[in-house]
Amino acid sequence: MQILHISDTHLGCIPFNLKEREEDVYEAFNEAVETAIKDRVDAVIHSGDILHTPKPSGTAINKLGEAVKRLNEHGIRFFFTLGEHDISRVRDTPSPYLFHRLGMATYIGDGRPYMHEDTLLIGFHKYRRSECNELVERLKAISPPHDVKKKVLVLHQGLGEFHPYAYELSMSDLPSGFNYYAMGHLHDHAMKSYGDGIICYPGSIDPTPNEGIREFSKGFCMVDLSGDEAKVDFIQIRSSRRHMHYTIEYERLDEFIRMVRASIAGLTKKPVIGIRIKGRDGVDRTRIAGILSKISDLCLHYSWEVDLVKGNGSLSLYESRPDIDKVLLESAAGALEDYDTARFAVDELLPLLNVNDVDGVIDLVWRRFEDNVKRHSR
Ligand SMILES: [Mn+2]
Incomplete structure (x- = not known):
């Protein structure tokens, strides 16, 4: 078989x-x-x-x-x-x-x-x-x-x-x-x-x-x-479109364009590119956008984010990148003062809200309400 x-x-x-x-x-x-x-x-x-x-x-x-x-x-x-x-x-x-x-x-x-x-x-x-x-x-x-x-x-x-x-x-x-x-x-x-x-x-x-x-x-x-x-x-899958992720120094943005040009040679589909730029306070976001716009013809889609480095050279956000799911759940639990309700909100409601499934959300909330009524009347 x-x-x-x-x-x-x-x-x-x-x-x-x-x-x-x-x-x-x-x-x-x-x-x-x-x-x-x-x-x-x-x-x-x-x-x-x-x-x-x-x-x-x-x-x-x-x-x-x-x-x-x-x-x-x-x-x-x-x-x-x-x-x-x-x-x-x-x-x-x-x-x-x-x-x-x-x-x-x-x-x-x-x-x-x-x-x-x-x-x-x-x-x-x-x-x-x-x-x-x-x-x-x-x-x-x-x-x-x-x-x-x-x-x-x-x-x-x-x-x-x-x-x-x-x-x-x-x-x-x-x-x-x-x-x-x-x-x-x-x-x-x-x-x-x-x-x-x-x-x-x-x-x-x-x-x-x-x-x-x-x-x-x-x-x-x-x-x-x-x-x-x-x-x-x-x-x-052979037909997969390449997804590339780069972490680069703010000061070396110009070199980056050359690097991208070299690395996409031979690809049959234009890639998707994600860029994390490491810089210190005072990075010029308009300059970044201007330089990066040069890769727009080379790829299907690109997006970038800046990670600011603290004065002592250690990376602040970059090194301790939080688990988004975990942070969401913890903040929801803090706001709702109840872990179980927070799980319901983050695991079950949020995915439906993400795809604008309002009927689904109403149905889900109603069912949860009914379940709670049943539980309390026991
Ligand atoms: Mn899936």
Whole structure:
């Protein structure tokens, strides 16, 4: 059994609001689909965040449909679960479910066992932090039959051992006995062994807006389940647009332009560039903007920030760059005087507000109110 495992494709995501960046995402997705066809895999497993928003654009849905159709034409089944980006807060049917209804793909996020050839697939859709007790109970209740040779568990959750902040579960919450744990949610590729199996996040296929501008390696995983142990190959997306990040001295800005010119030679797509400028008090921001404007023709998009160095030469902001998520959560907890409410605001409300999902926010607040009423009336 050969599986192409992909996750966090975020179709319809438009980084920097640029058409070219939207196209990059579709191109990366198609590259994965074509690889599945070329390498004749037996199945494609998508671990969720298929789409960027629960109310996707027509283009995003069409791109997904074309990919599922291509796979069908080559006899490759598309199995999927859903991430928080796919699931609407308002009680609505998630868009990717359409392809399950049409019989073109199989939704496996309902916790039921699915057999594909000699392999058992069990998946769960994303459970939010407040629902995770239920997920842990459901994971505990899994007892895969012993006579099945290969077992794959599909989840869209963060694990504490992989990320210090964006997690709801720890590895020990996962049932043992699976050969491969096809994970989604975290956007950086990472793997760890667990019992006789492998826990793997392929990561996102293209940087999403909250990943910032940095060098990255994006891709998907080819999983070979034919031997005793799962063999995993991370395949890098070849069409990826380079993201470059530079830290430079204010005094050496002029050299920087030459450096950029040299480093982009040979790239087929204009890169995205992030620049951190180290300077002392009194840096001239108009001068910076003027000099940097010279790279606007060389790249698709660039942005810059200044880090001021203290008089004694030590870097103030740069060296102790805070974890934005953590700072947000701490300030929210300070303002609300309640950690649990702060988590609700930062983890659940903020992502929806970011995509202007006002209906989703109202639904979420209402449900939380109902839950609280229920809890207090017990
Ligand atoms: Mn995601």
